[in-house]
Amino acid sequence: MLEGLGSALKKGFDKIAGAMFLDKKTIELVVKDLQRALIQADVNVHLVKELGERIKKESEDEKVKGIEKKEHLTKILHDEILNLLGKEKHEIKLEKGKQTKIMLLGLYGSGKTTTSHKLAAYYAKRGFKVAMLGLDVHRPAAKEQLKQLGEKIKVPVFIDKDENNALKTYKKFKKELEDYDLVIIDTAGRHSLDKELVDEITTLGKEIKPDYVFLVIQADIGQAAKTQAAEFQKACNINGVIITRMDSTAKAGGALTACNETKAPVFFIGTGEKANDFETFNPNSFISRLLGLGDLEGLLERVQSAVDEKSQKKLKDKLEKGHFDLRDFQEQLKQMGNMGSMSKLLEMVPGLGKAKIPENMLDNQEGKMKNWQHAIDSMTKEEIEDPEIIEKQTTRLGRIAKGSGTTTSDIRQMLKQYKILKEMATGTGDLANFDPSQGLNQKQMLKIAKKFGRKMKF
Ligand code: GDP
Ligand code: MG
Numbered sequence: 001m002l003e004g005l006g007s008a009l010k011k012g013f014d015k016i017a018g019a020m021f022l023d024k025k026t027i028e029l030v031v032k033d034l035q036r037a038l039i040q041a042d043v044n045v046h047l048v049k050e051l052g053e054r055i056k057k058e059s060e061d062e063k064v065k066g067i068e069k070k071e072h073l074t075k076i077l078h079d080e081i082l083n084l085l086g087k088e089k090h091e092i093k094l095e096k097g098k099q100t101k102i103m104l105l106g107l108y109g110s111g112k113t114t115t116s117h118k119l120a121a122y123y124a125k126r127g128f129k130v131a132m133l134g135l136d137v138h139r140p141a142a143k144e145q146l147k148q149l150g151e152k153i154k155v156p157v158f159i160d161k162d163e164n165n166a167l168k169t170y171k172k173f174k175k176e177l178e179d180y181d182l183v184i185i186d187t188a189g190r191h192s193l194d195k196e197l198v199d200e201i202t203t204l205g206k207e208i209k210p211d212y213v214f215l216v217i218q219a220d221i222g223q224a225a226k227t228q229a230a231e232f233q234k235a236c237n238i239n240g241v242i243i244t245r246m247d248s249t250a251k252a253g254g255a256l257t258a259c260n261e262t263k264a265p266v267f268f269i270g271t272g273e274k275a276n277d278f279e280t281f282n283p284n285s286f287i288s289r290l291l292g293l294g295d296l297e298g299l300l301e302r303v304q305s306a307v308d309e310k311s312q313k314k315l316k317d318k319l320e321k322g323h324f325d326l327r328d329f330q331e332q333l334k335q336m337g338n339m340g341s342m343s344k345l346l347e348m349v350p351g352l353g354k355a356k357i358p359e360n361m362l363d364n365q366e367g368k369m370k371n372w373q374h375a376i377d378s379m380t381k382e383e384i385e386d387p388e389i390i391e392k393q394t395t396r397l398g399r400i401a402k403g404s405g406t407t408t409s410d411i412r413q414m415l416k417q418y419k420i421l422k423e424m425a426t427g428t429g430d431l432a433n434f435d436p437s438q439g440l441n442q443k444q445m446l447k448i449a450k451k452f453g454r455k456m457k458f
């Protein structure tokens with residue numbers, strides 16, 4: 001169901017999360033990918049264009065910086081998609097002991113009869129006393145189809161095999177139907193919304209006075225759902241839409257967004273032929289599912305590294321100037337607390353979270369991290385700002401080791417790690433041109449591996 005759109009969205013959000021800095025180019029790429037996916041899902045080109053422009057414009061807010069900027073853009077993207085699908089969840093209000101009538105309308109083959117039994121099963125399962133009424137009176141097969149579906153889900157079906165007048169059929173069962181909390185009324189379709197169909201629906205509507213009238217549309221028709229929903233809205237005063245066959249088309253985005261555009265809210269979606277292939281439509285959770293995430297919160301959490309924002313921002317500002325000294329390194333070490341590992345540390349450096357560095361290359365460092373911190377504490381300001389002098393003057397190395405209760409080899413190792421991290425974070429040296437959204441390439445990986453002096457498997 002809309003897998004293409006889902007994976008494009010996911011890719012977009014990952015790109016944002018993985019970008020070291022959100023520059024104009026990255027934003028444009030993300031927007032372009034998203035637009036392409038929306039158009040593939042049959043969303044109207046004009047809507048897609050407007051959406052892209054709004055995202056770009058809003059993301060240009062200069063006041064928002066650093067990690068906040070990523071969150072900001074993530075939220076804008078999310079909200080724009082939500083806006084396309086409809087903000088709210090629309091629900092039917094039912095009460096036990098009080099009769100509610102739902103009438104389904106739609107063209108031939110849109111899924112009215114199948115949806116009738118899905119709705120019936122949905123509410124029967126929730127403890128309501130449900131019945132179905134078959135008013136597709138012209139075709140004997142239609143009545144039989146409803147009856148069989150009713151038997152499958154054990155919901156009573158009211159049909160009159162010998163009657164071909166819908167209104168008369170209704171009147172015949174009216175009294176009996178009063179015993180039910182919910183009556184679902186299946187009606188006859190047409191090839192198009194012609195006068196005959198409007199007349200029949202109007203007559204039925206006047207007599208039955210349904211609490212809800214839903215238009216059933218198949219998702220395959222994509223954007224064409226707009227005209228259809230608008231026409232039925234005008235002629236029959238529908239409350240909303242049920243979209244079927246979400247499972248069998250890539251165009252569902254068109255149908256969903258078109259209905260939202262015409263202000264004919266989507267109440268339910270059908271996702272298969274069986275009674276259970278049915279769900280209420282909640283735009284918010286629909287997007288979350290497309291993304292494979294819990295909700296917007298989850299999404300934002302992914303964007304933020306799990307660290308103190310303020311110090312991250314400070315670090316980011318420094319990185320932007322190409323600066324990352326031992327003090328910053330120590331700050332990162334501290335934030336990791338006891339549970340950290342080298343790979344965790346990488347995660348915390350903005351933009352490096354996505355660098356797919358093999359775990360085994362970076363673990364076994366935990367014990368050493370405390371030592372490293374002590375070592376940095378024993379350094380002079382001069383040494384912290386220019387660590388190279390430590391390596392050049394071994395007396396310094398000895399002094400620091402002694403002062404911090406560590407060994408000179410501990411300190412050497414720490415300096416090595418620091419240098420690698422610095423290169424990656426500031427984009428200098430061997431790792432220049434490192435694109436965080438792409439992760440490290442094989443050559444860069446090998447370089448790091450060499451520096452660590454270990455063998456790695458790819
Ligand atoms: P009606 O003419 O509007 O009453 O349409 P039907 O309920 O008879 O459905 C027409 C066809 O669409 C049937 O073969 C159904 O099994 C199929 N159908 C209905 N809803 C869905 C759905 O959500 N997914 C799929 N794959 N098929 C569906
Ligand atoms: Mg039917």
